[in-house]
Amino acid sequence: MRARFLGPMMIAAAALLEAAPAPPQAPAQAPAYRAPRTKDGKPNLNGIWQAVNEANWDLEGHGAAPGPFWQLGAEFSVPPGMGIVEGGPIPYKPEALQKRKANFANRMNLDPEIKCYLPGVPRAMYMPYPFQIVQSTDPIMMVFEYAGAVRTVYMKKQPAPADSWMGWSNGRWEGETLVIDTTDFNDLSWFDRSGNFHSDALHVVERITALAPNHLNYEATIEDPKVFTRPWKISMPLYRRIEKNAQVLEFKCVEFAEDFIYGALRKVPLK
């Protein structure tokens, strides 16, 4: 059974990783890891995964900062992060950079996350909540705890019927890597809580490769000629949730956002 096979693989991979001195080496330097296979011979990416970084606050490197809502004090301050954008700041066109700054200034009204709106891609991948990869031959599904968002990755290419928040994903395997090509986004989601945004010309190409039994390497190239001067790239590890009872729970947050969205329309206004 698949699970039993993973046991010795874990030890072997552990030995591989043991060789790496602290701090860990960049993925390129570690010997190439060969993930265990699914029944149909593909790298097995099944499991519950989660990002452990501060990208959902701000994709770019940033120091700690007061949160946008002082009443929550340090519970809702912006934690510092080294950033996940490769090679310098996001290459905005000048007018787009102005829009990004305006977004930031008004983020407590504009960030779609407040209203429990779908997070889009790649933001869904680094929300601070787990998601599950459910891998059949076709499609591969990603089920996100946050807002019950879901991505369907079609392994036999299909065209998008319409624009959507999560985009339309076509996937293929390149050796050990799952390559996901996503287009047909609307322009309504943000990349993070800091107002980084895109247009409906967004095109995301992700590459997901197993690094070790409990780590995936995730990269995404982001292209949007209406907003950026050139494509740019993010990269980060994804961590497997290893507690025995790990599961994706329900986070139906619409109810929690309704007062924010509709509170002004109450017959009797809230205090």
Add this chain to the structure above:
Amino acid sequence: MHQRVLAASVGIAALALALTVVLLAQVPAAAQAPKAATPAATKPAPATKAAPAAKAWTVPRTPEGVPDLQGYWTNNSYTPLERPNGVTKEFYTLEELRQVEKKNAEREEEQTTPGTVADVHYDFTQFGLDRSQTRLADNLRTSVITNPENGKLPPVTPEGQKRAADRAAERKKQGAQYDQVQNIPIGSRCVWMNAGPPMMPPGYNPAYQIVQSPGYVTILVEMLHETRVIPTDGRPHAPAGVRSWMGDPKGHWEGDTLVVETTNFNDKVAFRGASENMKVTERFTRTSDDAIRYEFTVDDPSTWERAWKGEMPFVKIGGPIFEHACNEGNYGIANTLAGARKEEKKAAEEAAKKISTK
């Protein structure tokens, strides 16, 4: 400057004796001090030969094989950053240093006149909020600054002067000191207590703990429990968008000296008026079981016309480092602000009374 040249030829041990006259049980140190106190006149070779501990001291090493800087240390000292006005020489004699220390200790112990505002503050020495009750890391230098040679900060650039003026104007715009917490000195707010770099001794509790693990040197500063975690694996600095009060330190070993380069400061730390582009390079060299020589260079071309350097000794103290839960116990801010509001209210009521009785 001269000292460093001598050190190269004499050896670390003699330099340690010259610069860090420590109050040790071992008599030899005290006996050597007068000779070493005037280094320009001292012939280096005899000083070494006369040292009773003729066996060369070697720096202990961690299991990793790098110099062991671990332990509890202090840089407690009355030596000012800049040479006092009226002092022209680079080094005091030991007797002169003791005089300086005695005068400062007496000032700390001065009794305040009952009934005055000064008296409302606690007696410094009673609560150990002074220097004299902690071991002093004796520094014969008349200033921490070694370069410029006059022991003073270099001239400030026009940009630096403008920035200082802008900052002062902004502060003035915010109102009086007790109008809002943000106007109160940053140390009283428990936000920042000048942990450095460079590491200048605080007015009290000047205690540090160094713990090393493979690839890291960690310095725990007791005041405000600031921990500098310094990687020595040659990784690059954080991206430019990452700014902080303590900056982003990166270290490496040059022989037996730990060299730490710190950048990525925010624009609030403003050490002596510096900008966020300040770069501080520190050098830690263990000179004996009891001492570490600490040198630093501050480089900020947008603030000073040239880089400047300083030097001070760290000496061993007993531990431990105590928790400094500053923000948690900050009654001072609440009480002074409440007091200021009360006084305003009282003044307003009295003014209203005067008007109504007219």
Add this chain to the structure above:
Amino acid sequence: MVTSLVTSGLLLAVTTVAGQAPAYRAPRTPDGKPNFNGIWQAMNTANWDVEPHAAGPSLVRELGAIAAVPGGLGIVEGGEIPYRPEALAKKKENQANRLKLDPEIKCYLPGVPRAMYMPSPFQIIQGQKHIMIVHEFAGAVRTIYMENHTEAPADSWMGWSNGHWEGESLVIDTKGFNDLSWFDRAGNFHSDELHVVERIRARSPETLSYEATIEDPKVFTRPWKISMPLYRRVEPNAQLMEFRCVEFVEDLIYGHLRKQPSK
């Protein structure tokens, strides 16, 4: 619902894998001890509530879903904290007033074990005589004394920690707490008789197994235990950053004492 069917299927797989992992022997430090050096972080919702809990709204309407409470299966073994009856009443009162009372909001030191599952990283720096655990949140720091064990010289927020090795496990015995920190944002609390014994061992090169037994006869009817994995931050540029939050909360704490009070 599709999600739960699929989940339970994979749950089985995950359980089996974890159950069969043989005891892992961590690489050694130069002085022969298990090497826990590195930057670690918990990945759970314990800082929201150490007990099992469903998702829930934020106490602050204006923040909508951003500050909503995500669900979690909890890290308390057995599910429930064994409060004494009067203490349970106090916990509920804490929870109802947590916007005013949670010390985290005021950027106060998080105490132990909360510091270990704050949603930000910490770094373990392993010397021979001392092991430092440096937390990003509020710059909290724990010194674990590995020799010359003494009593706490005074009470403190982070307690006084004496540590020793038991084979692959680092055992940390901490006392000398004050009664001011909380265990989480849900109002779970303790008295100054809190006594925490933690056991940390490596379960793989990139994960630690963390357990803590919590004892406080003034508050609980018996000792209770939490357990969770800790994950190594593996990005090549992982480093502890500065999360100096006092400035961010000054208006919260002192805003009402302004000359012109903030709203």
